[in-house]
Every structure is written in structure tokens, then in C-alpha cells.
Amino acid sequence: MGGDGYLGWPTAMSFAAKGHQVCVVDNYLRRQMAIETRSEALIPTPNLHDRAKIFESASGYKMEVKIGDCADYRFFSNLFKEFAPDAVVHYAEQPSAPYSMINFDAAHLTLNNNLNTTFNLIWAVKEFNPNCHIIKLGTMGEYGTPNIDIEEGWLEVEHKGRKHKFLYPRQAGSLYHTTKVLDTDLLWFYVRAYGIQVTDLMQGPVYGIATEEADIDDRLVPNFHYDDIFGTLINRFLVQAVAGIPLTVYGKGGQTRGYLNLKDTIRCVEIAMSNPPGKGQLRIFNQFTELFSVNEMADKVKRVGANLGLDVLVRSIENPRKEPENHYYNVVNSGLKDLGLNPNLLTDEVLEGMLRRVIMHKDRISTDKILPRVSWNK
Ligand SMILES: NC(=O)c1ccc[n+]([C@@H]2O[C@H](COP(=O)([O-])OP(=O)(O)OC[C@H]3O[C@@H](n4cnc5c(N)ncnc54)[C@H](O)[C@@H]3O)[C@@H](O)[C@H]2O)c1
Secondary structure: OOOOOOOHHHHHHHHHHOOOOOEEEEOOHHHHHHHHOOOOOOOOOOOHHHHHHHHHHHHOOOOEEEEOOOOOHHHHHHHHHHHOOOEEEEOOOOOOHHHHOOOHHHHHHHHHHHHHHHHHHHHHHHHHOOOOEEEEEEEHHHOOOOOOOEOOOEEEEEEOOEEEEEEOOOOOOOHHHHHHHHHHHHHHHHHHHHOOEEEEEEEOOEEOOOOOOHHHOHHHOOOOOOOOOOOOHHHHHHHHHHHOOOEEEEOOOOOEEEEEEHHHHHHHHHHHHHOOOOOOOEEEEEEOOEEEEHHHHHHHHHHHHHHOOOOOOEEEEOOOOOOOOOOOOOEOOOHHHHOOOOOOOOOHHHHHHHHHHHHHOHHHOOHHHOOOOOOOOO
């Protein structure tokens, strides 16, 4: 679900190349939102049917493509019955915090789309194949930045001499992140009520466009967004470095998050799929490999940019987001490593490879998409 997206497309190629029977479904919501908000990707990508054809002729691996809305139960349940999957990877959500904070319409779309895709998947599984494993993408942003250690999904609470294990308390910083909190609650309810099996991956920001399959042909490149609404921090900084715009550090720059390479996202999903939690289980992993603050990331990009002859400046600008800019952040992330994740780290070579790709497309950078256009800090 969401097979045309940044993560969905390379995941689909990787699973097909490993011999799985893959069906990708997408309704191009993301491409539409990008056009509506003037947030088009840096590198143009073929549509999903064409991508699948190019992949098949370049690699020999096939996948099925369906264009349709997973928030429409009639469409989705028919597809689910017809394809009869053993596992579903659910990426099909509106994934941008700034987008979800634009106005009523954007908030409404985010809430309805994200909750309904999850709800429809739960119901299709419950009705047509209760053994199907749901692998759902959540976000580390569900936890917020509490002043205590963040555990892997659950917290054992001792209260007046008695103990109970609860979902770790969640306090998100945007409506988008809040829809992920609500998704987790929905999944947990249906796991308790009907014994379905779910892996909920609390993922940090992902970077990278190189994967084994994407590297076969330039036209298979994953989506690369660098604007203020859909671009993640690393993409934004790389493009700013190439465009000669000072890196936009929001506020004090102490905001710390757990990052991971796109190759590791694919590996984590694969690990989750190969090790299902078992019926009646909601299993939660914190999916990231390294912690960086915004300031640390700016320093890295500045240093690597200098190696390529770029004179990178860093400037703090008013934070458009309501969020702590210096905070405690200590997070457990051992679950996926215990099951075999061997992280690809953010080395200077990796950053340099991404910078070189951006430089190749320098002429397509549109500088009016770089400074924040959405703010919720007033
Ligand atoms: N990219 C990251 O850094 C990151 C980090 C943490 C969590 N996530 C989560 O991972 C998932 C995938 O993220 P992404 O970066 O690939 O986002 P993306 O927007 O690139 O991909 C999502 C895809 O789902 C599709 N989609 C959305 N709603 C749909 C619907 N109703 N029916 C059919 N298709 C629909 C979109 O068109 C898009 O192609 C999202 O749930 C996101 O919240 C991403």
C-alpha cells in the first residue's frame, strides 16, 4: 500500500527481486499533493505502471500494479480478496507534518486518509484472512520528546504497588504524527479484540536514494523531495548546499531524531515480514539506526560539501514548528538489531554520493520551495 511512494517503490522492487509475489497499490495522492503545493520532486519519475515495466525489462522481475484508493473499502477489499496477500506493508498515508498543518482541508484529508487506510486494512484482514501479517509504518514522532527514556513501544508502569504494561505514552507534535498515534491505538484495539497480528514500526526520518534495484537504471530512482513541506531534513540541507542557500536550521537546532538509510528501511520491513509476531500480537520496533541533532546534521553537510568545493553556510531561522529545540532524547532500538539488522551508517561517502546526485539535477532546483511556507508556532 503506497507503492508509488518514496519508501514503497524501492521496497516493492526489493521484495520482487527476492522472489516474492508483489502487488503495489497507489492512488497518486502524493503526486497530486506535490503539484497542488508546488512541491514536485527534484528528479522526475515515471508513473507506477511505467516504473514497473522499466523494472521488469531491466531486471526480469514482475510486479502487479493497481491504481486506486485504499481509503475506499469497496476497492480495497476487492483487491485484498483477489490478491490474497500473506503480508501487507502499509505505507499509504499522507506523510507530511507541515502539510497536515496548512489549513482545515489539509488537516481533514490527513485525518481521513490516514485513519481510513489503516481501518480498511484491518477490516480486510479481519474479514478475509485473519492470518495476514500487517506491517504498518508508524513514526518515532508518535512519542514526541519526553524527559525520560523512550522504550520500544511499551512501558511497564508501577502504580500504588501494582504493575501493568501499557503502550508507551504518546504526545505528537503535529496532526500528521497524531494520526499515527491514532493508527497505533486502532491496531492495538483490533489486535485485542480479534487476535490479528501486527508489526508497528516507529520509524525515524529516512535518507538515501540508492538501493540495489534502484541503481540498475536511473529511471528507477526513488522520489526525492527537498521542499519545506515534503522534504526531510537531510534532503533539504543537501539541496540548499548545492543551491548556495544557507542551511535552514529551525531555531536552536538541538532537535534530535533517529535517522536511517533507505536500504535499512527495506531491510527492517523484510526482517519484520520474515519474523511474524504471531496471532494476537502487536509488536512495536523503534526503527532508526543513528541519532543526530539538526546542528550536527548541518555540520556534516557543511563538511562534506566543502570536500566537493561547495561553500556551505548555516543559518538559524525562526522555527515554524511548535517543538522543543533542546531536549533529552535517549531511545531504545534493539529489537530489529536483535533480529539481524546490520545498519548502513550515514558516512561522509554516503552524504557525498547524495550530494553528487543533487548536483546532477542542480538546474531543476526551484529556490522558492525552500523557506518554510507553513507555520504552527504562533
Ligand atoms: N520517509 C520517511 O522518512 C518516513 C519516516 C517515518 C515514517 N514514514 C511513514 O512511512 C510511510 C511511507 O512514507 P513515504 O516517505 O514513502 O511517503 P510517500 O508519500 O512518498 O508514500 C506514500 C504513498 O502512499 C500513497 N497513498 C497515500 N494515501 C493513499 C490511499 N488512500 N490509497 C492509495 N495510495 C495512497 C501516496 O500516493 C504515496 O505514493 C508513510 O506512512 C510515512 O508516514 C516515513
